[in-house]
Amino acid sequence: MTLLLVYWMTIRLVETSCRLQNRWEPSLISGVTSVRRTLHSEIVDAIREMIVDGHLEPGQKVPEKELCDRFDISRTPLREALKALAAEGMLELLPQRGARVAILGEEELVELFPIIAAMEALAGELACDRITDAQVAEIRQMHGRMLIAFEQSDRLEYATLNRAIHMAIFDASGNAALLVLYRNMELKIRNIRHTMRQLPQDWKQALDDHDEMLDALSARDKTRLSAIMKQHVLNTAEAVRHSVDDLKGQKSTLEIDA
Numbered sequence: 045m046t047l048l049l050v051y052w053m054t055i056r057l058v059e060t061s062c063r064l065q066n067r068w069e070p071s072l073i074s075g076v077t078s079v080r081r082t083l084h085s086e087i088v089d090a091i092r093e094m095i096v097d098g099h100l101e102p103g104q105k106v107p108e109k110e111l112c113d114r115f116d117i118s119r120t121p122l123r124e125a126l127k128a129l130a131a132e133g134m135l136e137l138l139p140q141r142g143a144r145v146a147i148l149g150e151e152e153l154v155e156l157f158p159i160i161a162a163m164e165a166l167a168g169e170l171a172c173d174r175i176t177d178a179q180v181a182e183i184r185q186m187h188g189r190m191l192i193a194f195e196q197s198d199r200l201e202y203a204t205l206n207r208a209i210h211m212a213i214f215d216a217s218g219n220a221a222l223l224v225l226y227r228n229m230e231l232k233i234r235n236i237r238h239t240m241r242q243l244p245q246d247w248k249q250a251l252d253d254h255d256e257m258l259d260a261l262s263a264r265d266k267t268r269l270s271a272i273m274k275q276h277v278l279n280t281a282e283a284v285r286h287s288v289d290d291l292k293g294q295k296s297t298l299e300i301d302a
Contacts, residue, residue, distance in 0.1 A: 087115055087125040095134050095145055096231055105144045106135065133232065148233065150285070156232060157281035163226050164210070164273040168257075170217035172266035179216050180262055183209055187258050194251050209254065213261070213273075233284065246283055250276070 091111065094100045112122055126143045129135040135143045148156075186205050193202040207230075214223045253276040260269035 083117075084121065084124060084128070087117065087121060088128050090115065091125055091129060092132075092134060092231075095129075100145050102145050102147045105138075106142055108142055148284075152232075153281060153285055156229060157277060157284075160226070160229050160233070161274045161277035161281075163222060163229070164213075164277050165270040167214045167217045167219070167222060167226070168261075168269035168273045169266040170219055170222070171213050171261065172264040172269055174218045175213075175216040175261065175264075179212065183212050183261065184258060186212070187254060190254065191251065194247070206250075206254070209257075213257075246279070249279065253279070 091100070091106075100106065106126060108119065108122060108126075112119060115122070126135055126137070130137045130143060134146055136146045137143050186209050190202055190205040190209070193199075193205060214226055217223070253272060256272050257269060257276070260272060
């Protein structure tokens, strides 16, 4: 029942996105406005990428002067971009003090991760019905590289390959609407994953989960893969929750010092 609800939510989100995109049809606006909107979008996209890739960490104040120099823009377009990202929930605007990267609250974590877990479970089920031997081989190759990253304690490379594997499973599901919803949800948590505190045994457990995922995917065992992927996300949620608690403590210290 939960998977059906997630699927219904996916369809509604995509329909809404299409309506919003049609409302801003480029042919309906002037050339000058189009150029300005393009510049605005490029700045927003660039800063968003800095956040989700961990270059701007949760709780960190946005370095406005540095970004103005980097993008060769004035404070006005930068602050317009920051407002747009604040509306997305990526940033928190500080009265008279600029902005800082948002930290997920306990309520958001409780809401987001069960939804993401359900989407991963559904993607696993669908992928087992559609995935090709070539796609499985590609995922196996990425898994091997991820194992090397684990052995070398290369967390950045591990995280990059980990995300690529999950995205490959969603791609193999053949459900574009589900992929759109997952990407929107995943954006909200990806930046916190770059800074989360993960104990060695938890990291090893995550790798073991991926071993089991690969075995289930190779066997096209949709029931087993669905269960593994769901629990894998819920395990990640616990590690993220610990990191959020740490970040909140750092945020309180900074506010006291300010």
